[in-house]
Amino acid sequence: MSLQEVSDRLEIQDLLARYSFAIDERDWDALDRVFTSDATIDYSETGGAKGDFAQIKAWLPQALARFPMYQHMVATTRLDLAGDTATSRTILFNPMVYRDEKPGDDRPGDEKPGDQVFFIGLWYRDCFVRTADGWRIADRYEEMAYSHNVPAMSPPPEIAAAPAAA
Known part of the structure; x- marks a missing residue:
């Protein structure tokens, strides 16, 4: 492996970790340094x-x-580098806590009945693409593997429509 390939692999692994920390810490602006603006x-x-x-x-x-709590734990990555672009498939294990909020459920503490x-x-x-600011994710697809103990819950909110072009 060349030094460039070693560097690229480490930078992309760091990018995957930065995504996980941005999500888990709810630091949405940190995602600006993970994705391309047109991702x-x-x-x-x-x-x-x-x-x-x-x-x-x-x-x-x-x-x-x-x-109220979740962790994005990335693991094994198969990474294929091709100059200034790369593709990967990375395992994610994602434990989550679902809170079904009920009116009056204002007990103190992090965990609630x-x-x-x-x-x-x-x-x-x-x-991935190499940019002037380093590697960024240009396209992400989540591929489902399995789930366990998923509660019944309402669907997530709809995505907002893109603003009309002027």
Whole structure:
């Protein structure tokens, strides 16, 4: 492996970790340093939305509000580099806590009666591009693998329509 390939692989692994931390810390603006501005993101196979980066960035805080806790744990990545582009398939294990909010459910503490822990296993299928600011995700697709103990819940909010071109 050349030093460039080693560097590219490490930078892309760091990018995957930065995505996980941005989501888990609800730092939505950090996603600006993970995705290209024209990225497409498709979470539809796992029950989420599909749209461009701006739409998904606006949608995520609303869609994830009912989950007080979650962790995105990325693992094994198969990465294929091709100069200034790359593709990958990465394992994700995603434990989540669902909170079914009821009126008057204002008890103190992080965990409340009725919270339900569940698990989702999936793969991220990503296309990356090298930019002047480093590697970025240009296209992300979540591919479902399995789920366990998923509670009955209402569907996530609809994605906002893209603004009309002027």
